[in-house]
Amino acid sequence: MSNTPRYQSLNGSISTQKGAVLIVVLLFLVLIILVGVIAVKQSTTDLRLATSDQINTLLLQSADNANQNIEQGVNGSSDADVYTDMLSRTGPFGHFILDTNSTEHEYVFCFRPRGRFFDINKTTINTKDGNILGNDIGYCNPSTAADYISDRNASMTQVNISLTAPSANNEVFSSYTVGQDSSEISSQAFMFDINSTAILPAYSGKADAAKDCFKKTSRVGTVEDDEDAIGGCMIEEGVPSTVLYEMANVENLSMRKNCVDFGKGAGVVCTLPTS
Template identity: 35%
Template structure:
């Protein structure tokens, strides 16, 4: 005896359609969840990248400050400060006698905190606003610019962020100041003393993430060679169609170029003033001879004399 189902065939079709609708809704819900998760991940990555670049650029500027404001008992720090203030240093270059014509130059170098030294002119490039670049003591193969292919050029051990620094002394027409504003008190202005004033400097620290872009090393290097400000004022040498040397001028700054290549970057700009702090040392009480009052130990060391005042 045959048994027949009591459910009509039309109702079985309705049940099948309802199941398919539920499957479609579940699939759509899953796709939306994946899409939202991907968006959240991208937002988190972008925020982390901004924080990383900002902190790295800020640490670079702090390192420059620490080079000048050193502990005099640290022999290595004293050497680094003397280099920075020497004629081939990132600050001393602008303080040489007769160096007024170098205002607006930019000393460019790659920040390498894992190296034994912070700055050396033979690993830097001086960008000249009057056209091209000039070297002071001869540059290494890096030419002062960060290279993606050089592991030592990365600012951290994870090798994901680089920082390029540019130091310049703006020309007087770029800084509004009062007469004698940058002359320290109790100092006489002399042409033979380049430190008789407190010069102003501008520091650009640009941190970027080369691994988060499709741009190659050559493209990034082209951007790093561009000036940090007033692009149209900086020129570079090139040949015309007849082979003659001509000067052309940039149409983009460094950060504008990196942005056009899709390279994440942050630039911190700081104006700093190099102050010459005057300190006094009491060597001997006024009106008392050396027989009754010994000269202080600090003055003995400073003047290279004995406690009684006799030359050593």
């Protein structure tokens, strides 16, 4: 009889130890699961950051590529076709230079570097009232393969050009070329706002979101709500985008000369043009 409690006590100790081991194992399993979840979340976060960085780099390159081509077109040979198109009355710069009624206009075209990056027949001119002069084929369209930067159909860039608004901080006579007759158009310098908007349509939530946003103005100072401008609309619709702004000075440099001791005997180095 005296041995029975001893066996019972031994059996109870073994059961208690088995239960403790089970609890410890469960705790280790929970810890392992938590570590795994944290690792997966961290990997997902790193992947998103890497993807975001790649997207931003691609968008910046797309927008900057448009600005570089425009600069090369204007600063290049005056005999080139693209120079003639851009400085003609229906071109993005000539329209403002040669048309005195174009002050409040906005010139729009889709950047297509796979061919001739600027097609004068595929442009749109917006007025300050929101009307369109001509047609609306200057806007980029995500459903049009030719509007993409490359055959991969990944990114596209739309260029909006307008005259820089007058400012009291501008230097006096800064709008004229030194040494030329102020009454001539060729002697005037024009400041332009160039906004190049690059997007990735494939990452947008709606198929037509980017198309509708491209039809909005790039002149942020003329709208009350950010969503009424291209950049703000893209953000509101969840379209990955970058708007690269550049201020460009366009003036006639072919006759610009620096005169030393002008009009003083033999020290005359150059003379002002007669016309």
